[in-house]
Amino acid sequence: MREVAFIKQNKDKWLGFETAIFNNNFNNPDELASQYIQVINDLAYAQTFYPKSKVIVYLNQLAAKGFQKIYKTKREDTHRILSFWKTEVPLLVHQYRKYIYIAFAIFILFTFIGVISAANDAEFVRSILGDQYVNMTLENIENGDPVAVYKSGSNWGGFIGITVNNLKVGIIAFILGVFGGIGTVYILFKNCIMLGSFQYFFYEKDVFWESVRGIWIHGSMEIFAIVIEAAAGLILGASILFPNTHSRMTSFKQGAKTGVKILISTFPFTFSAGFLEGFVTRYSNSMPNWLSVSIILFTLGLISFYYLVYPFKVYRKAQLSILNPAF
Structure with missing residues (x-):
């Protein structure tokens, strides 16, 4: 035939x-x-x-x-909850992986813009972070503790406040995807410009390593999760713009359902990042380099494996079941 x-x-x-x-x-x-x-x-x-x-x-x-x-x-x-993270989300991530790649490409581009902008405009960091925050950080650098801001307040207070804020950022990034993904890109733009300029500021003051070993203890999972949440927002936006063979409403419902599941999958990582920022980051200056680097690599490796490697493993397993169905 x-x-x-x-x-x-x-x-x-x-x-x-x-x-x-x-x-x-x-x-x-x-x-x-x-x-x-x-x-x-x-x-x-x-x-x-x-x-x-x-x-x-x-x-x-x-x-x-x-x-x-x-x-x-x-x-x-x-065991619905277990299967959600073990099978359902990885299969969705694999199916919509191009949106994750797009979100990471946007993240890298906007962060680079933040770095270049800070490098070419001495006042750019202040315009982004505010005079009060910059002056406080300069004072902390002079006192020999560049990331002292993470040591303020109580452990539990910091953990709860930071986690709630990060959850809010992720949820807003997803919801704003309803505007064809433009709102999501805007949220990613704001956070990436801030990140890029902030890190260049530490580089310019010769305390880049001190900032890395402090900020990225919690930042590896925190930033990665925001990128995944942005990808969920892009999925939502694409479901409206590109319904394919479905009605726009049907496509939107499916996109919203898929996006919500991927959004929810990031919450354990967001909670973990908040815990690290509230209870571990504050001790970054006093811990040996090998320990801070180990924490950074472990947290980055864990979330990277879940979203970039594990979905392919689950998909291959699904393919074996597809080729050898048993009912």
Whole structure:
């Protein structure tokens, strides 16, 4: 059979399955499993006779979405909270990974702009951070403790205040994605410009390393989480701008649902960052270099693994189940 004929023959069936998945419009799990197997068979056929066709990519994605839906109906999926972080979120992250890559590209670009701006304008840092904060930091540097600001207040007070603020930033970054992603980009812009100029300020004052070993103890997970939250906002915005084969409202609902799940997945990392800032960062100057570096590498490695490596592992496992379905 020619590829065009193959697509024409099965197109309505695929679109029907895709629409049913988006709208949760299945009467029972058996119906879902039956249609899923048909998609798997079509995928195997396409891989055999049209190995270079784009239809394979489409059917792969459709099969992965079907797998996610079926996974939720499996009897062993009683530990809903565990499966959310262990399977559901990683599969979503893999499916929408391009938005995470875009968010990181925007993060790097805007942070670099912050650095360049601070390097070429002596007053730029003050315009971004404010005279009071800059003067306080200059005083801390003169006193030999550049990150003394993180030692003010109580441990619990700092932890709660910082965590609430970071959660608010992440939630706002996601919600503003409703404006076609522009609001999300703006939030990312503000935070990245601040980060870039702030770090250059320490570099200019010859205390860059002291700032790194202090700020990034909690900043690795805090900043990374904000980037992921921004990606969730971009997903929301894209669902409105690019509905594809769905109605705009259906696409928006799916984008909002997906974005909320990815947003929620960052909360444990945000809480962890707040804990580190409230209870650990304040001791950065007194701890040995190897310990502060170890904490930074561990926290950065943990969140990087979860969002950049682990989703591929879960997806490959899902692919094995797709190629060898057992119901």
